[in-house]
Amino acid sequence: MSAKRLVDLFVYVYLALFFAYLFLPLVFMVAAAFNDSRFPTMLPWQGFTLDWFWGFDSRGRAIGLFQDGRMGMAIWNSVLIGLGVILVSIPVGLAGALFLQTIRTRAKSFLYGVMVSPILTPGVILGISTLVFWRYVFDVGGGLMLAVIAQSTFIAAYCMLLFLARLERFDRTQEEAALDLGASHGLMLRRVMLPFLRPALLSGAVLAFLQSFENYNTTLFVIGIEDTLTLNIATRVRLGLTPAVNAIGVIMIALTILGAVVYEILRRREARATPVEPVAAG
Amino acid sequence: MAELFRRLGAVAGALVLGTVILWVLFLVVLPQLFMVDMSLRPHLPVPEQGGPADVRSLANYATLFANDAHRGIFLRTIFSAALVTVLALVVCYPVAYYLAQVARGPTAALLVLGLVVPFWVNEILRTFSWFLILSRNGLLNQVLMGLGLTEAPLNMGGVGAVMVGMVYAYILFMVFPLYNAIESLDRNQIEAARDLGASWPRIHARVVVPHAKPGIAVGCIMTFMLAAGTVAVPQLLEALPGGTNARWFTQVIYSLFFDGGDWNSGAAYAFALLVSCVIFIFVMMRVFRVGIADVAK
Amino acid sequence: MLAGQSVTLERVSMAFGDFVAVRNADLHIEAGEFFSFLGPSGCGKTTILRLISGFNEPTGGVIRIGGADMAGIGPNRRPTALIFQNLALFPLMKVWENVAFGLEARGVARAERRRRAGELLELVALEGQGEKLVSALSGGQRQRVAIARALAVEPAVLLLDEPLSALDLKLRQKMRAELRTIQQKTGVTFVYITHDQGEALTMSDRIAVMSHGRIEQVGTADAIYRAPASAFVATFVGESNVLAGRVIGTSGDEAILETAHGSLAGRNPHGLDAGARAQLVVRPERCRLLDGDAPGNRLAGTVERLDFEGAFVSLVVRLDDGAEVTAQLANDGSLPRLKPGTPVAIGFAAEAALLLPVAGDG
Numbered sequence: 009m010s011a012k013r014l015v016d017l018f019v020y021v022y023l024a025l026f027f028a029y030l031f032l033p034l035v036f037m038v039a040a041a042f043n044d045s046r047f048p049t050m051l052p053w054q055g056f057t058l059d060w061f062w063g064f065d066s067r068g069r070a071i072g073l074f075q076d077g078r079m080g081m082a083i084w085n086s087v088l089i090g091l092g093v094i095l096v097s098i099p100v101g102l103a104g105a106l107f108l109q110t111i112r113t114r115a116k117s118f119l120y121g122v123m124v125s126p127i128l129t130p131g132v133i134l135g136i137s138t139l140v141f142w143r144y145v146f147d148v149g150g151g152l153m154l155a156v157i158a159q160s161t162f163i164a165a166y167c168m169l170l171f172l173a174r175l176e177r178f179d180r181t182q183e184e185a186a187l188d189l190g191a192s193h194g195l196m197l198r199r200v201m202l203p204f205l206r207p208a209l210l211s212g213a214v215l216a217f218l219q220s221f222e223n224y225n226t227t228l229f230v231i232g233i234e235d236t237l238t239l240n241i242a243t244r245v246r247l248g249l250t251p252a253v254n255a256i257g258v259i260m261i262a263l264t265i266l267g268a269v270v271y272e273i274l275r276r277r278e279a280r281a282t283p284v285e286p287v288a289a290g
Numbered sequence: 291m292a293e294l295f296r297r298l299g300a301v302a303g304a305l306v307l308g309t310v311i312l313w314v315l316f317l318v319v320l321p322q323l324f325m326v327d328m329s330l331r332p333h334l335p336v337p338e339q340g341g342p343a344d345v346r347s348l349a350n351y352a353t354l355f356a357n358d359a360h361r362g363i364f365l366r367t368i369f370s371a372a373l374v375t376v377l378a379l380v381v382c383y384p385v386a387y388y389l390a391q392v393a394r395g396p397t398a399a400l401l402v403l404g405l406v407v408p409f410w411v412n413e414i415l416r417t418f419s420w421f422l423i424l425s426r427n428g429l430l431n432q433v434l435m436g437l438g439l440t441e442a443p444l445n446m447g448g449v450g451a452v453m454v455g456m457v458y459a460y461i462l463f464m465v466f467p468l469y470n471a472i473e474s475l476d477r478n479q480i481e482a483a484r485d486l487g488a489s490w491p492r493i494h495a496r497v498v499v500p501h502a503k504p505g506i507a508v509g510c511i512m513t514f515m516l517a518a519g520t521v522a523v524p525q526l527l528e529a530l531p532g533g534t535n536a537r538w539f540t541q542v543i544y545s546l547f548f549d550g551g552d553w554n555s556g557a558a559y560a561f562a563l564l565v566s567c568v569i570f571i572f573v574m575m576r577v578f579r580v581g582i583a584d585v586a587k
Numbered sequence: 588m589l590a591g592q593s594v595t596l597e598r599v600s601m602a603f604g605d606f607v608a609v610r611n612a613d614l615h616i617e618a619g620e621f622f623s624f625l626g627p628s629g630c631g632k633t634t635i636l637r638l639i640s641g642f643n644e645p646t647g648g649v650i651r652i653g654g655a656d657m658a659g660i661g662p663n664r665r666p667t668a669l670i671f672q673n674l675a676l677f678p679l680m681k682v683w684e685n686v687a688f689g690l691e692a693r694g695v696a697r698a699e700r701r702r703r704a705g706e707l708l709e710l711v712a713l714e715g716q717g718e719k720l721v722s723a724l725s726g727g728q729r730q731r732v733a734i735a736r737a738l739a740v741e742p743a744v745l746l747l748d749e750p751l752s753a754l755d756l757k758l759r760q761k762m763r764a765e766l767r768t769i770q771q772k773t774g775v776t777f778v779y780i781t782h783d784q785g786e787a788l789t790m791s792d793r794i795a796v797m798s799h800g801r802i803e804q805v806g807t808a809d810a811i812y813r814a815p816a817s818a819f820v821a822t823f824v825g826e827s828n829v830l831a832g833r834v835i836g837t838s839g840d841e842a843i844l845e846t847a848h849g850s851l852a853g854r855n856p857h858g859l860d861a862g863a864r865a866q867l868v869v870r871p872e873r874c875r876l877l878d879g880d881a882p883g884n885r886l887a888g889t890v891e892r893l894d895f896e897g898a899f900v901s902l903v904v905r906l907d908d909g910a911e912v913t914a915q916l917a918n919d920g921s922l923p924r925l926k927p928g929t930p931v932a933i934g935f936a937a938e939a940a941l942l943l944p945v946a947g948d949g
């Protein structure tokens with residue numbers, strides 16, 4: 009019995025350490041955003057301040073995050089890229105999922121492998137290959153558009169997997185029933201299949217945006233002279249760090265947690281929104 | 291292909307087929323081929339491109355292996371990524387097992403949520419949080435000095451710092467596949483094994499690990515791929531005092547592209563990195579006997 | 588506005604690769620008929636329906652609806668409507684939208700669709716349920732939504748694939764009557780699939796009995812029950828005792844069969860000659876318990892068991908070589924005490940028994 013207690017104790021300590029490891033660095037980072045210190049650190053605590061969000065230093069210079077115009081530009085770019093990625097990834101992922109779920113050829117698993125390979129490819133490689141290809145074939149240089157394209161290579165694959173999982177639960181006799189009742193393929197898609205896929209399309213859009221928004225490794229190679237939020241943070245860390253970076257972190261963490269919660273809710277609702285169970289098995 | 295048109299009709303079928311072809315060609319296959327092609331050509335000034343000197347060879351790859359510094363960085367990157375993978379696996383396995391098989395009800399749900407939240411926090415921010423801990427005025431130095439263990443702040447940058455950062459940034463890509471795999475194991479199997487008198491190490495070796503193989507493979511592949519391919523972590527942690535001597539292979543590639551402008555060597559180096567990742571994936575699939583459909587889910 | 592059309596199959600076959608699911612089906616279903624396909628699971632019933640509705644093209648033969656060849660005409664352009672084995676209702680649409688979907692496909696305006704859906708829901712006794720989601724309905728109600736949805740497109744032929752199989756017994760019986768009423772009200776040709784013989788026998792004008800992709804017999808319920816064309820039909824539709832042997836003599840429309848249990852006489856509608864191998868089938872309810880040495884067909888053995896079924900008792904008799912025969916006896920108080928092991932003899936009239944050729948023997 010006491011041996012079991014010892015084991016239990018060990019397990020709890022291990023878990024506590026693990027979660028402390030996960031959370032404490034983030035907590036420190038958040039705390040430092042409110043510390044009235046020139047350096048982004050929690051210790052020593054020099055008093056609470058919101059200056060790093062909006063404020064002025066002793067010589068009257070603006071030091072707050074929101075007073076920085078470049079930051080606004082970077083956020084704007086990130087949003088644009090995220091929307092672009094949604095626009096590309098959702099249709100592409102949907103087409104891929106429909107394609108893979110329908111075809112019956114022997115090459116299917118090979119095609120599957122090709123289509124999901126971007127997920128298993130390091131982000132820098134996706135960035136580089138996109139840059140090289142588009143530069144030389146279409147003379148498209150680094151910039152927002154190329155960032156959208158490069159990110160979509162793997163985000164579309166994530167979306168495809170999401171849609172594929174949903175499609176597997178689709179009762180295909182519904183398609184046949186629609187056609188049997190005289191519907192064209194278009195009407196069948198619009199009224200029967202897409203409504204069924206809608207929850208997955210929604211969570212796919214959220215996933216695509218979040219993935220795009222936080223992407224660094226791929227974007228770095230294809231962004232050209234533009235800036236995005238993640239790139240901006242990285243630059244600030246390397247050149248001239250102030251706790252304003254922590255302030256960005258606080259806002260981003262808040263937003264991501266919000267986004268993640270929305271995503272999880274959508275995903276759970278999608279999982280629950282199964283169609284009426286077939287009355288009898290065929 | 292006929293099934294596609296029968297199921298979706300002419301218009302939607304053509305749209306789907308066309309989109310897939312465009313995607314596979316222009317976003318997946320051709321870019322990789324062009325990267326390989328570029329890696330085989332010499333770095334020439336623009337007027338000479340396509341000229342007589344522009345012949346394909348393995349020269350750029352030879353450079354990688356001839357250049358001691360680059361080769362060293364390459365090997366260190368691959369080795370460190372593997373080490374990070376092993377570390378993450380060892381650290382995560384007990385947690386994943388506990389969450390999947392031992393924890394119950396709301397506690398379990400809460401703990402899983404505790405994993406989901408940091409998972410969604412940006413890689414850059416996660417790295418930055420370690421930057422703050424390890425920096426000159428950072429938490430660790432403050433604590434060490436507060437305890438009187440050191441007089442002056444230590445320089446904590448370097449290979450070790452980068453690896454700490456990578457473990458932290460990518461550990462969740464190990465936890466979730468493990469957790470999902472172990473969770474699908476029927477608890478009765480474990481109890482049956484225990485009934486039969488198997489010891490805990492034996493139960494893990496013979497029941498849990500074999501069942502979790504696909505999850506282990508996925509976790510290892512993702513962690514290795516992210517660690518070997520990251521540029522975010524080394525770039526940020528390079529800014530730590532003493533960090534400049536810990537260059538990562540991705541950084542070499544980056545500077546070939548954007549400082550040196552030698553895209554050809556950059557492409558060769560990138561392809562070498564890709565090949566290492568592909569080899570790692572195949573080894574994992576072999577060792578754990580899983581297929582691509584198990585890996586990408 | 589609703590009117591049935593005939594369905595004709597001319598030597599229709601369907602093969603999936605090497606596997607032949609339907610073999611040389613020849614059949615004519617009259618306009619306005621209630622026609623059933625009856626057969627065990629996997630015998631090819633669904634396949635036949637899918638061929639008629641156009642989801643699959645036959646690998647051989649011709650399908651005609653109202654006399655017109657259907658080759659190359661897709662499901663959305665045939666005058667058929669299929670009610671799927673699992674109903675395939677649209678879970679994300681309201682009940683009335685489900686019903687009106689076929690009209691939507693035909694470009695009918697929304698108000699008119701609503702009105703028509705209302706009428707159809709009334710026809711299937713679901714008035715006022717139109718605004719619900721399908722998932723809020725009971726099994727029997729879903730069933731009726733599926734029927735209304737199919738009728739909305741004014742099909743000439745309604746194809747139903749075991750639509751009642753998921754319902755409980757009471758509801759199933761009620762729905763049988765309702766289906767029959769709807770069919771008579773509308774005059775649409777119903778092609779009904781079931782593996783439940785009770786269903787087929789009570790509802791249909793005519794029945795086709797299928798086995799292993801082959802149509803074994805087509806006829807009215809009465810004809811199939813009275814004169815099964817094969818031992819398979821005899822045992823699948825109702826119960827039958829089957830005894831194998833060889834014809835040793837004929838007289839008029841009867842013949843004598845030599846079996847392991849002695850000579851037995853029965854009707855010989857197939858005109859089997861002496862020497863032919865044959866099977867004798869006799870219904871349990873035509874068998875009686877013999878006492879003494881009554882002449883005629885006689886099967887001697889011992890009581891195996893006695894199953895009480897209320898008004899009837901099934902007496903299972905084990906014959907000398909281990910074969911079993913069943914006699915269904917009226918539970919009218921006249922039965923002697925029959926303990927397992929008691930020697931008994933069972934008899935039946937020659938006109939109650941039927942001699943059938945053994946497949947492959949001509």
Ligand SMILES: Nc1ncnc2c1ncn2[C@@H]1O[C@H](COP(=O)(O)OP(=O)(O)OP(=O)(O)O)[C@@H](O)[C@H]1O
Nearest residue numbers: 290603606608627628629630631632633634635782
């Ligand atoms: N698409 C197909 N590919 C291959 N074989 C098929 C296909 N569809 C049906 N079959 C086979 O054809 C045979 C008949 O199937 P069918 O669905 O018609 O049976 P059924 O009589 O409707 O059975 P049930 O009463 O169980 O619904 C089965 O053996 C089935 O496996």
Ligand SMILES: [Mg+2]
Nearest residue numbers: 290632633672
């Ligand atoms: Mg069937």
